[in-house]
Amino acid sequence: MTLTATEQSSAVEHFAAKLRFETDPSDVAAAFAAGEDFVLVDSRGHASWHQGRIAGAIHLPHAEIPERAPVEIPITTPVVVYCWGPGCNGSTRAALQFSRLGYAVKEMIGGFEYWAREGLEIVDDSGPITRAVDILTSPRPSNGAVTCDC
Template sequence: MPSNVALVPAAPPEEALMHFERRLRLETDCWDTHHALNEQEQDFVLLDVRSPDLYEAGHIPKAINLPHGKIIARKMRGFPDDTLFVVYCAGPHCNGANKAAIRLAKLGYQVKELIGGIEGWKDEGFDLVTGVI
């Protein structure tokens, strides 16, 4: 009798490759984002899509605050069409980042979700900053 892990057969390697490559096209993690913000040229815009109050209480360094409901064409005009946005909200229990990603994609922007959100950032031991940028 197979274990609960092996009870449903694993996908063929080609299918697994497509699945995991696709996930990396749609999301990034806290370690890669932290490294990029601190060690590399920043080639993306980090958007905190939570409320201004939550942003001021603590956000990821270099993030700008734009609540997901306020992502509209008029507010995005200042960004080049080829801008890559990385969006985050509170964490896995919040869908604000998904809502922001939908809005950005509908406006024609490239977007990735920061998996884990701010809670994932804190879980990794990375610092937050307070106040408004």
């Protein structure tokens, strides 16, 4: 199947927009490691936060964003939001709230589930949680670093 010029243009726009507004766990972990300036927001409820979360994230359930975000996060700071995983649209709701407030925001696809499955750093109220890398979601290179390799 060959695309018409209009279809090709639409496809380019679509995929460019996805990359502008979405990120993934590997890219967020790399941004953390590089010291990039952004805030990672866990938009899940309180019970979920206490059960486990990404180390370095702040807790801001999507219903609290309109009130708390302007006080707690400078408008010039980029935001990355996440929720449970692909079966949950809480991060989409959170991203919508942040964008309505004027923040530059990205949604972390895969959410907490894929962050944890990739063996990246997670914590709960007691401290660090160690999880093995799920070989169905992330390769295990010989040096031990997790990489998407995409």
